Amino acid sequence: MSSPLRVGLAGLGNVGAGVAKVLSGDTRSLAWRAGRGIEITAISAREKKRDRGVDLSAFAFEPDAMALASRKDVDVVVELIGGEEGVARALVESALKAKKHVVTANKALLARHGPALAALAERNDLALKFEAAICGGIPIVKALREGLIAYDIAAVRGILNGTCNFILTQMESTGRPFADVLTEAQRLGYAEADPTLDIGGGDTAHKLTLLTSLAFGTVPDLDGIAIRGIENISPADIAFAGEFGYRVKLLGVARTTPNGIEQRVHPAMVPIRTPLADVESSFNAVAVDAGAAGPFVFEGRGAGTGPTSSAVIADLVDVARGAIGPAFGRPAEQLLHAKRAPAEARLSAYYLRFQVLHVPGVMAEISRHLDNEQVSIESMIQRGRSPGEPVAIVMITHETSPVAVNRALKAIAASDKVFETPCMIPMEAA
Amino acid sequence: MSSPLRVGLAGLGNVGAGVAKVLSGDTRSLAWRAGRGIEITAISAREKKRDRGVDLSAFAFEPDAMALASRKDVDVVVELIGGEEGVARALVESALKAKKHVVTANKALLARHGPALAALAERNDLALKFEAAICGGIPIVKALREGLIAYDIAAVRGILNGTCNFILTQMESTGRPFADVLTEAQRLGYAEADPTLDIGGGDTAHKLTLLTSLAFGTVPDLDGIAIRGIENISPADIAFAGEFGYRVKLLGVARTTPNGIEQRVHPAMVPIRTPLADVESSFNAVAVDAGAAGPFVFEGRGAGTGPTSSAVIADLVDVARGAIGPAFGRPAEQLLHAKRAPAEARLSAYYLRFQVLHVPGVMAEISRHLDNEQVSIESMIQRGRSPGEPVAIVMITHETSPVAVNRALKAIAASDKVFETPCMIPMEAA
Numbered sequence: 001m002s003s004p005l006r007v008g009l010a011g012l013g014n015v016g017a018g019v020a021k022v023l024s025g026d027t028r029s030l031a032w033r034a035g036r037g038i039e040i041t042a043i044s045a046r047e048k049k050r051d052r053g054v055d056l057s058a059f060a061f062e063p064d065a066m067a068l069a070s071r072k073d074v075d076v077v078v079e080l081i082g083g084e085e086g087v088a089r090a091l092v093e094s095a096l097k098a099k100k101h102v103v104t105a106n107k108a109l110l111a112r113h114g115p116a117l118a119a120l121a122e123r124n125d126l127a128l129k130f131e132a133a134i135c136g137g138i139p140i141v142k143a144l145r146e147g148l149i150a151y152d153i154a155a156v157r158g159i160l161n162g163t164c165n166f167i168l169t170q171m172e173s174t175g176r177p178f179a180d181v182l183t184e185a186q187r188l189g190y191a192e193a194d195p196t197l198d199i200g201g202g203d204t205a206h207k208l209t210l211l212t213s214l215a216f217g218t219v220p221d222l223d224g225i226a227i228r229g230i231e232n233i234s235p236a237d238i239a240f241a242g243e244f245g246y247r248v249k250l251l252g253v254a255r256t257t258p259n260g261i262e263q264r265v266h267p268a269m270v271p272i273r274t275p276l277a278d279v280e281s282s283f284n285a286v287a288v289d290a291g292a293a294g295p296f297v298f299e300g301r302g303a304g305t306g307p308t309s310s311a312v313i314a315d316l317v318d319v320a321r322g323a324i325g326p327a328f329g330r331p332a333e334q335l336l337h338a339k340r341a342p343a344e345a346r347l348s349a350y351y352l353r354f355q356v357l358h359v360p361g362v363m364a365e366i367s368r369h370l371d372n373e374q375v376s377i378e379s380m381i382q383r384g385r386s387p388g389e390p391v392a393i394v395m396i397t398h399e400t401s402p403v404a405v406n407r408a409l410k411a412i413a414a415s416d417k418v419f420e421t422p423c424m425i426p427m428e429a430a
Numbered sequence: 431m432s433s434p435l436r437v438g439l440a441g442l443g444n445v446g447a448g449v450a451k452v453l454s455g456d457t458r459s460l461a462w463r464a465g466r467g468i469e470i471t472a473i474s475a476r477e478k479k480r481d482r483g484v485d486l487s488a489f490a491f492e493p494d495a496m497a498l499a500s501r502k503d504v505d506v507v508v509e510l511i512g513g514e515e516g517v518a519r520a521l522v523e524s525a526l527k528a529k530k531h532v533v534t535a536n537k538a539l540l541a542r543h544g545p546a547l548a549a550l551a552e553r554n555d556l557a558l559k560f561e562a563a564i565c566g567g568i569p570i571v572k573a574l575r576e577g578l579i580a581y582d583i584a585a586v587r588g589i590l591n592g593t594c595n596f597i598l599t600q601m602e603s604t605g606r607p608f609a610d611v612l613t614e615a616q617r618l619g620y621a622e623a624d625p626t627l628d629i630g631g632g633d634t635a636h637k638l639t640l641l642t643s644l645a646f647g648t649v650p651d652l653d654g655i656a657i658r659g660i661e662n663i664s665p666a667d668i669a670f671a672g673e674f675g676y677r678v679k680l681l682g683v684a685r686t687t688p689n690g691i692e693q694r695v696h697p698a699m700v701p702i703r704t705p706l707a708d709v710e711s712s713f714n715a716v717a718v719d720a721g722a723a724g725p726f727v728f729e730g731r732g733a734g735t736g737p738t739s740s741a742v743i744a745d746l747v748d749v750a751r752g753a754i755g756p757a758f759g760r761p762a763e764q765l766l767h768a769k770r771a772p773a774e775a776r777l778s779a780y781y782l783r784f785q786v787l788h789v790p791g792v793m794a795e796i797s798r799h800l801d802n803e804q805v806s807i808e809s810m811i812q813r814g815r816s817p818g819e820p821v822a823i824v825m826i827t828h829e830t831s832p833v834a835v836n837r838a839l840k841a842i843a844a845s846d847k848v849f850e851t852p853c854m855i856p857m858e859a860a
Contacts, residue, residue: 029759033759292739297729299727310720310722317579325463325751330459
């Protein structure tokens with residue numbers, strides 16, 4: 001066996017401690033896979049002394065993570081600090097410049113600076129691996145980079161954020177409103193104190209842009225993603241979805257279209273008994289339409305110590321056995337600058353909900369506005385309430401352009417017979 | 431870029447032609463991934479002239495596949511002939527001895543001779559890759575060998591045979607008996623003229639033994655698998671399963687237990703709304719309990735030209751970029767000779783069906799025999815028929831030993847009030 005791969009570990013949160021625990025245990029089977037050992041030589045964290053459930057006393061401690069990049073006894077830097085700029089970015093750049101491989105879980109960093117960092121790594125024949133950045137333990141980066149490569153991929157659809165999926169499944173099972181369930185998720189540790197990046201769809205967009213790049217060989221294009229979060233999903237919409245045979249899921253979707261690459265993050269109505277509809281709680285899943293190879297679904301835990309550590313360890317073994325290769329599956333300078341498919345070109349069916357007071361009168365008005373825009377209705381639910389109480393009219397449209405449906409909704413919202421802004425959720429056939 | 435990887439392709443059925451088609455097309459993106467080109471130099475098939483939908487005239491044709499192993503212009507032999515002995519085995523051995531890598535889709539060959547072939551490959555620092563042997567395009571070999579490697583795997587459960595799953599889902603949706611649906615499956619090309627290996631569970635066992643080896647680092651132990659097929663599953667059992675909230679699936683299951691490794695292939699009752707229950711038609715899926723990394727599910731097309739070609743191409747790219755590594759994830763001489771967990775040690779709940787004539791009288795007798803063996807009943811269905819017609823008594827037991835339930839069934843079957851052999855299907859919580 002060759003000499004062991006020496007790891008400098010930056011960031012000792014749950015995942016960092018988890019990685020340290022695995023590498024401090026029996027690593028024979030990892031060494032067999034890699035053809036050499038893997039050992040931590042140096043670590044860095046904000047606090048040195050803190051019980052992390054693993055003995056770190058054998059490793060050199062660097063108060064400044066940047067020092068890992070210049071240590072002679074480090075072959076690969078594992079960056080678990082996070083953040084798209086700051087120390088994380090500086091460390092990854094310095095490490096690559098100092099001819100050290102990099103393994104990272106940092107989706108924000110790669111979504112913004114992926115191609116430049118990949119180019120830097122490739123110039124030096126170094127690995128830049130990021131399995132842990134997307135869907136935790138699910139080996140989806142490996143699957144797209146090395147597995148589903150024979151045929152052109154047509155589409156990738158994913159439930160990429162466990163916090164949102166936890167909230168939506170809780171809302172469904174309890175009927176409680178978004179804000180309540182979010183508070184509970186925060187209490188249980190499923191949501192951050194500042195949940196904006198998760199519930200607003202930003203985290204899903206970071207992951208999607210990396211999946212898009214891996215699937216289509218394109219430059220990650222974070223700004224090309226239209227993003228909507230789950231903040232405005234109501235228990236009523238989730239319940240009506242069920243009646244129509246759908247579940248509401250926050251999806252990241254990337255597709256090739258004749259007009260370019262389409263990327264979007266939004267709550268969608270997913271038909272029940274399809275794989276993505278059945279993804280529960282904090283689980284993640286990615287459905288890949290791999291052309292002639294058929295559809296695939298990968299499901300598992302998208303976050304947490306075990307799943308994320310598992311992905312970091314897999315990347316380290318790849319580095320140790322010399323499986324380097326370009327970070328995004330093709331050399332950074334070969335990544336395509338694909339056209340963004342204009343959102344208005346996409347036809348979709350829509351779920352629409354209107355809160356109205358007096359049904360007979362308002363139906364004529366709603367119908368007229370939809371008809372004006374040639375939006376036709378596939379099915380409708382309207383359920384009686386006590387006279388004088390607001391009632392929901394819920395419908396699913398046939399395929400139509402978002403321009404038409406938005407124009408119709410604007411006209412309908414202007415009516416004094418309609419309360420609240422009408423709710424619109426696209427349907428997604430996964 | 432280095433010189434291209436030169437492929438000798440043995441077997442030009444659908445998959446062979448599919449591989450040739452991919453490698454005859456635009457292979458730039460494969461070359462980027464591999465760091466070098468991949469090109470076919472020589473091919474072999476029983477018939478030279480036959481329209482396979484792809485122009486093969488540029489490649490040297492060898493009437494005898496064995497000749498591929500000795501050609502100077504071949505770096506890797508792709509074996510798509512099939513069969514656990516004969517030409518396939520001889521070709522793979524000769525190729526490895528002649529210092530050529532091997533990519534194969536041959537599960538039967540590897541299930542029987544995997545460790546010896548892996549040892550031969552490893553001695554010569556050669557690749558022996560078999561992604562196409564298990565679940566077609568699903569990159570499950572890669573996932574187990576390279577992805578889910580940080581923690582000990584606890585269990586692998588799979589729907590590994592598309593023919594059986596097609597038949598079972600057709601039986602469920604149409605209510606038609608096994609023999610009818612099998613005939614239809616043969617007509618549609620979903621089942622072979624001789625379907626024994628599929629419906630009898632042998633094909634599932636071949637795949638399971640390879641998954642077991644990859645998951646647990648053990649020597650493939652085909653003879654250690656208890657095998658039952660789907661031949662005796664009746665539409666009645668499938669319908670009753672639905673009433674209890676289950677689906678009947680042919681599963682391959684491998685688990686670590688305190689008594690050793692448990693491997694079994696049999697029809698099982700899988701709870702609906704769990705991932706394996708929802709696998710439809712000819713799809714395959716593998717659920718992996720990866721310890722601290724959590725549960726994972728991989729689903730996709732398990733057979734067919736596109737999916738299987740996709741797996742062969744992925745292996746070829748691995749070979750081309752020098753990602754060799756031991757075939758079963760650890761060196762052949764390090765594979766463990768694990769103890770077989772005795773079948774009688776496994777506790778399971780069971781679905782039982784008895785065909786009886788006169789319910790009140792026979793219930794006492796059935797209950798007595800079950801009670802004698804301390805088999806207790808969790809739930810029961812019995813539905814009235816016209817007097818004098820046989821009627822089914824269906825029950826689900828609590829967890830019990832197979833020894834006890836078999837003894838009880840034997841005693842019950844001996845009763846002259848019970849028609850047919852009682853049906854017994856284990857429940858599997860996936």
